[in-house]
Amino acid sequence: xxxxxxxxxxxxxxxxxxxxxxxxxxxxxxxxxxxxxxxxxxxxxxxxxxxxxxxxxxxxxxxxxxxxxxxxxxxxxxxxxxxxxxxxxxxxxxxxxxxxxxxxxxxxxxxxxxxxxxxxxxxxxxxxxxxxxxxxxxxxxxxxxxxxxxxxxxxxxxxxxxxxxxxxxxxxxxxxxxxxxxxxxxxxxxxxxxxxxxxxxxxxxxxxxxxxxxxxxxxxxxxxxxxxxxxxxxxxxxxxxxxxxxxxxxxxxxxxxxxxxxxxxxxxxxxxxxxxxxxxxxxxxxxxxxxxxxxxxxxxxxxxxxxxxxxxxxxxxxxxxxxxxxxxxxxxxxxxxxxxxxxx
Amino acid sequence: xxxxxxxxxxxxxxxxxxxxxxxxxxxxxxxxxxxxxxxxxxxxxxxxxxxxxxxxxxxxxxxxxxxxxxxxxxxxxxxxxxxxxxxxxxxxxxxxxxxxxxxxxxxxxxxxxxxxxxxxxxxxxxxxxxxxxxxxxxxxxxxxxxxxxxxxxxxxxxxxxxxxxxxxxxxxxxxxxxxxxxxxxxxxxxxxxxxxxxxxxxxxxxxxxxxxxxxxxxxxxxxxxxxxxxxxxxxxxxxxxxxxxxxxxxxxxxxxxxxxxxxxxxxxxxxxxxxxxxxxxxxxxxxxxxxxxxxxxxxxxxxxxxxxxxxxxxxxxxxxxxxxxxxxxxxxxxxxx
Numbered sequence: 001x002x003x004x005x006x007x008x009x010x011x012x013x014x015x016x017x018x019x020x021x022x023x024x025x026x027x028x029x030x031x032x033x034x035x036x037x038x039x040x041x042x043x044x045x046x047x048x049x050x051x052x053x054x055x056x057x058x059x060x061x062x063x064x065x066x067x068x069x070x071x072x073x074x075x076x077x078x079x080x081x082x083x084x085x086x087x088x089x090x091x092x093x094x095x096x097x098x099x100x101x102x103x104x105x106x107x108x109x110x111x112x113x114x115x116x117x118x119x120x121x122x123x124x125x126x127x128x129x130x131x132x133x134x135x136x137x138x139x140x141x142x143x144x145x146x147x148x149x150x151x152x153x154x155x156x157x158x159x160x161x162x163x164x165x166x167x168x169x170x171x172x173x174x175x176x177x178x179x180x181x182x183x184x185x186x187x188x189x190x191x192x193x194x195x196x197x198x199x200x201x202x203x204x205x206x207x208x209x210x211x212x213x214x215x216x217x218x219x220x221x222x223x224x225x226x227x228x229x230x231x232x233x234x235x236x237x238x239x240x241x242x243x244x245x246x247x248x249x250x251x252x253x254x255x256x257x258x259x260x261x262x263x264x265x266x267x268x269x270x271x272x273x274x275x276x277x278x279x280x281x282x283x284x285x286x287x288x289x290x291x292x293x294x295x296x297x298x299x300x301x302x303x304x305x306x307x308x309x310x311x312x313x314x315x316x317x318x319x320x321x322x323x324x325x326x327x328x329x330x331x332x333x334x335x336x337x338x339x340x341x342x343x344x
Numbered sequence: 345x346x347x348x349x350x351x352x353x354x355x356x357x358x359x360x361x362x363x364x365x366x367x368x369x370x371x372x373x374x375x376x377x378x379x380x381x382x383x384x385x386x387x388x389x390x391x392x393x394x395x396x397x398x399x400x401x402x403x404x405x406x407x408x409x410x411x412x413x414x415x416x417x418x419x420x421x422x423x424x425x426x427x428x429x430x431x432x433x434x435x436x437x438x439x440x441x442x443x444x445x446x447x448x449x450x451x452x453x454x455x456x457x458x459x460x461x462x463x464x465x466x467x468x469x470x471x472x473x474x475x476x477x478x479x480x481x482x483x484x485x486x487x488x489x490x491x492x493x494x495x496x497x498x499x500x501x502x503x504x505x506x507x508x509x510x511x512x513x514x515x516x517x518x519x520x521x522x523x524x525x526x527x528x529x530x531x532x533x534x535x536x537x538x539x540x541x542x543x544x545x546x547x548x549x550x551x552x553x554x555x556x557x558x559x560x561x562x563x564x565x566x567x568x569x570x571x572x573x574x575x576x577x578x579x580x581x582x583x584x585x586x587x588x589x590x591x592x593x594x595x596x597x598x599x600x601x602x603x604x605x606x607x608x609x610x611x612x613x614x615x616x617x618x619x620x621x622x623x624x625x626x627x628x629x630x631x632x633x634x635x636x637x638x639x640x641x642x643x644x645x646x647x648x649x650x651x652x653x654x655x656x657x658x659x660x661x662x663x664x665x666x667x668x669x670x671x672x673x674x675x676x677x678x679x680x681x
Binding site: 061062063170200201202203204205206208209212227228229230231233234235267268270271272273274275276284285286287288 | 388389488502503505532533534535536537538541559560561562563565566567589599600601603604605606607608610611612614615616617620
């Protein structure tokens with residue numbers, strides 16, 4: 001099995017201090033050139049792969065860089081450094097403006113959080129689904145009509161709704177339009193950014209089952225971004241846990257949620273409300289995350305919120321290390337692994 | 345269900361006049377909660393959870409009208425109280441935490457000032473002592489460096505911190521009842537857990553009753569002792585939390601539990617709830633508003649809903665409720681788990 005998407009050492013830094021006065025900026029420049037501007041490390045040295053037909057979950061709290069990473073992968077923004085390979089083709093070097101008209105644009109598509117807000121309110125469902133087909137597949141007339149109707153059918157969208165505007169559709173129907181629009185051009189990789197966050201549980205179930213069926217029918221790969229771990233557990237094969245721009249843990253979804261090794265993942269799993277909870281899981285994070293502006297490269301990003309937090313965590317940043325099919329970035333991963341094996 | 349409840353809502357009905365007709369948003373909603381109890385109102389969007397809270401607080405939209413019922417807070421009926429009576433009760437006896445802390449806070453006033461305003465108006469604190477008190481409140485809700493944070497504006501703080509400020513404002517005058525309307529929607533799970541711990545700890549310290557509105561059944565189960573399930577403006581089931589999960593009796597509750605992702609081992613095991621909410625503008629709404637989606641519909645469903653026995657602990661508004669497993673003499677042959 002060859003990797004569909006190979007992401008290696010991707011960085012995305014944003015200049016911070018946009019609010020600095022011109023005088024401040026001038027003084028900074030005199031002090032040591034423009035590289036002295038503080039930077040937000042939104043995505044900091046991230047590497048992973050997505051196999052063909054695989055569903056990968058990306059979880060982490062808001063502000064951890066999930067969305068920046070996703071926007072870099074879908075080539076909506078340019079990366080600061082690193083490589084993004086789709087099959088054998090390197091995409092990171094192409095400016096995002098040029099990539100918008102690239103032949104591979106259709107291969108990576110995205111489903112946004114709330115189709116009510118991401119679909120042009122003046123487009124009917126038909127126009128919204130037809131738009132990428134017109135631009136990327138150059139379909140016109142009867143061929144376009146046929147393709148839109150096929151995709152709408154695939155996504156369970158009744159044909160009589162195609163002439164409606166987004167505000168005339170229910171939440172579930174809008175979600176279907178968002179998905180239909182993305183899969184119309186038959187992408188290899190579908191990136192889903194919290195597609196069910198705005199939906200009620202009863203509709204969420206239907207949409208998740210639709211996504212699973214579509215994957216079986218088309219063989220697409222999914223990158224599923226969510227902070228709802230119970231949904232990620234159900235849909236994803238593998239999961240990446242992100243904290244402050246870095247991947248801190250990855251592995252098969254079920255294993256990661258049953259036996260989290262990184263203290264951040266442990267807190268994340270403990271925080272998920274359960275229907276039949278025993279109430280013993282009271283692992284809580286204290287404090288606020290560290291600043292992502294020019295973080296000290298020698299301090300673990302989780303230091304300060306970590307219940308463990310020893311001197312070693314302050315001296316060296318733990319690297320992301322392999323443990324079988326899992327990766328963990330923690331000095332104490334061995335201990336956690338040992339506990340897991342000795343646990344009943 | 346004690347003799348002296350913190351709040352008792354009886355037969356509350358609310359209508360909204362809209363251009364396309366009258367929306368029957370709430371119909372005979374009743375529940376009560378004891379002092380110090382935490383009650384969760386659970387339902388999908390459009391089920392009337394927030395409208396219930398707004399009606400009780402007297403902050404319904406001007407198109408909304410309370411058409412019947414009572415909401416007794418001690419001896420005072422909140423629904424027929426004068427604006428002046430309500431203004432004295434709000435903040436001092438009932439406080440509310442809103443869904444989106446960032447938009448609910450005043451954007452052009454520092455958070456310290458906003459807490460101080462509340463203390464001066466309702467807390468009986470002097471104008472001079474209020475700022476220092478506000479800093480103490482910030483410390484109590486677990487904000488680090490409260491003296492500096494008191495001078496910050498809401499946009500300078502994270503969502504979790506803004507929600508802590510909202511909690512500080514709501515609790516400034518030590519109310520006896522707190523209504524939290526989806527207090528953690530839009531927050532991360534880790535922050536959600538911390539905020540819910542905070543609300544729970546403060547509530548038990550102050551002996552405060554809490555109405556907690558959420559669409560997340562799992563969260564409600566973890567954080568409340570009693571759950572009221574709402575559907576299309578009706579209370580369909582009202583039971584102790586443990587009892588509700590072990591023994592759901594209304595078909596809608598059972599479907600809601602089956603649709604919660606946490607309950608399943610894989611996606612296929614999850615089941616969707618067929619149909620959607622009925623149009624609440626209809627004149628011919630059936631007595632049971634779930635009956636058109638219901639898999640257990642019987643002829644009796646055309647009658648008015650059954651009345652709850654007074655003092656019952658597990659109330660279910662259904663003619664063909666699922667069997668009561670707690671009362672069954674023998675365990676049922678097929679477990680529905």
